[in-house]
Amino acid sequence: MSKPESIIDFFSQMLSKREYFIPLIAAQYQFPNHYYGLTSAALLEDLFVDAAINFRNQDHHGLQLERPERTTEENQTTDAKGEKGWDYKYDGQNYSHKVGGKVQAIALLWDATYELPEDSTYSYPSPIVMVLSSYKDKNAKLVLGTKEAFQITPLSQYRTKLIQENQQLIFVKKLNDETWEILDILGVQPGGQTANEVLDLPTVWKKMMGYWGNGASANSIEVFVTKSSRKDISETHINTVVEIDFKALPGVYLFPKESLQNVTVKKNNRAILLPTPKVKELMDAAVLRGNFTYLPNWFTSYASNRSVDLYLVQRAEYDRLNSAARN
Numbered sequence: 001m002s003k004p005e006s007i008i009d010f011f012s013q014m015l016s017k018r019e020y021f022i023p024l025i026a027a028q029y030q031f032p033n034h035y036y037g038l039t040s041a042a043l044l045e046d047l048f049v050d051a052a053i054n055f056r057n058q059d060h061h062g063l064q065l066e067r068p069e070r071t072t073e074e075n076q077t078t079d080a081k082g083e084k085g086w087d088y089k090y091d092g093q094n095y096s097h098k099v100g101g102k103v104q105a106i107a108l109l110w111d112a113t114y115e116l117p118e119d120s121t122y123s124y125p126s127p128i129v130m131v132l133s134s135y136k137d138k139n140a141k142l143v144l145g146t147k148e149a150f151q152i153t154p155l156s157q158y159r160t161k162l163i164q165e166n167q168q169l170i171f172v173k174k175l176n177d178e179t180w181e182i183l184d185i186l187g188v189q190p191g192g193q194t195a196n197e198v199l200d201l202p203t204v205w206k207k208m209m210g211y212w213g214n215g216a217s218a219n220s221i222e223v224f225v226t227k228s229s230r231k232d233i234s235e236t237h238i239n240t241v242v243e244i245d246f247k248a249l250p251g252v253y254l255f256p257k258e259s260l261q262n263v264t265v266k267k268n269n270r271a272i273l274l275p276t277p278k279v280k281e282l283m284d285a286a287v288l289r290g291n292f293t294y295l296p297n298w299f300t301s302y303a304s305n306r307s308v309d310l311y312l313v314q315r316a317e318y319d320r321l322n323s324a325a326r327n
Contacts, residue, residue, distance in 0.1 A: 001059050007090045007129065010063070012293035014055040016217035016277045018208075022299055024051055028133035028250075029156075029300035032101055032308035043307075048131060049088050053066070065090050086126045094126040103136050103248055103280050107271040108260075114272060116265065122272055124260035129252060132283075133299045134297065136248035142170070142180075143243040144233075151227035152244070155195050156223055156297035162192030168226045168233060169199060171207065173216055174294050177287070178243045183211065183221070185235050195301040199223075204298070222296040247285055254291035256284045 004010035014020045027047050031040040041178065049067065056065045066089050086094035098106050107126055116122065138157055141149045163169075171184040184207065188198055204223070211221050224244075226233065259282055266273045285293045320326065 003060065004063070006291075007092065007093075007095065008252065008254050008291050008293055010055075010060070010090065011052070011129075012219075014052060014212040014254070014293065015219040015293060017055075018212060018218040020051050020055060021295075025133075025295060025297065025299050026303035027307060028101075028131075028295075028297075029303050030305070032133075034306045036211070041099050042133070044133075045087065045097050048097065048099070052088075054164065062219040063091060093244070096124070096126050096128045096199070098128055098130045099133070100130070101133050103132065103276060103283065105266070105273040105276050106130070106279055108265065108274050109272040110270065112267075112269050114267075116272070120264055120266070121262045122265045123262055124257065127257045128255040128260065130255065130279075130283075131252050131295070132248065132250050134250055135246050135294070137246060140244050142226075142233075143245070144237060145242070148310040150229065150233055152224040153227070154297050155199075155223040156300040159301045160194060162194060163188050163198050163225055164192050164228055165190045166228045166230070170224045170226065170233065171211075172222055172224060172242075172244070173211070173219050174296075175241065176220065176251075178245055179242050180242055182233075182237050182240050182242060185233055185238060187232070195225075201302045202267055204302070219294050219296060221298070223298040248280065249292075249294055250297055251295040252293045253283050253286040255286065256291070259285065274320055 001013055003012055015024070024047065027044060031044050031047075034040075035043060053065055056063050068086065068089070087097040088095055100106075106128070108122060121263060134156075135154055138150055139153050142152045143149045155169065165188045167188055169186040169188070170182060171186075172180040173183055174180055186199065208218075210219060260274075263274060263278060266275055283292075
């Protein structure tokens with residue numbers, strides 16, 4: 001792969017590979033279901049950074065990507081996170097990492113004792129990388145070239161909800177902004193079925209492998225479900241370019257440092273918060289400036305209910321100590 005032009009380009013290259021995209025999107029569903037809010041957020045951040053460092057080591061070994069070092073009481077340094085204002089350094093620049101399941105206020109400083117100036121403004125010391133795991137709204141319009149519109153919902157919303165026979169599954173490829181290409185259209189058999197019954201994992205995986213094998217990046221393909229309608233989207237529209245108008249897509253957004261200077265904030269009994277309207281404004285600006293990469297949700301319909309067994313991960317370290325390969 002060519003050297004990334006920016007940190008967003010780096011993350012875009014990483015998520016374009018299925019061995020990074022699939023584990024990360026599965027965790028976006030599993031961690032919030034299994035862990036409390038702050039624990040889930042911390043684990044998602046750690047997973048994302050570990051994935052990024054693994055990607056750097058395998059594809060871009062010359063790039064700098066590291067966590068802040070922390071000195072222990074014994075003066076031993078560890079790759080621990082936690083410096084105020086940043087979570088990792090990429091190519092000489094410090095970045096703060098935020099995660100969320102919806103567009104909401106972001107905690108800029110976890111310090112209830114901090115006194116804001118009279119104008120309630122605050123300047124953040126680094127750029128922010130924000131990972132949004134879900135669509136802002138659950139529904140959007142898919143508009144064909146004739147301006148005929150169909151309401152659609154991500155397949156991820158049908159993990160347990162039934163899909164009816166007068167609905168369709170639409171495979172699409174994201175091109176740019178609101179422009180997408182229809183890749184395939186599937187009908188539904190009579191009687192309500194879950195997503196996994198309509199389209200089981202071996203079937204959807206075979207289709208995805210076909211798209212990826214033809215050059216589509218792993219994070220460019222999504223599956224939507226149409227709303228119940230008397231009229232179907234015709235199969236003649238396969239390979240047609242359409243518009244889809246979600247107000248905010250899941251993905252990785254970059255907020256430059258200069259956009260976080262002297263911003264009006266709010267304060268509660270725990271933190272200094274960047275208000276939701278400002279977060280949405282910065283997200284919109286990120287998309288316009290190319291500081292965004294997409295994170296489709298389709299695999300969350302097939303991910304297991306709970307995340308990886310952390311004991312087994314640690315146990316693997318113990319087993320390696322006793323491995324024949326070490327003796």
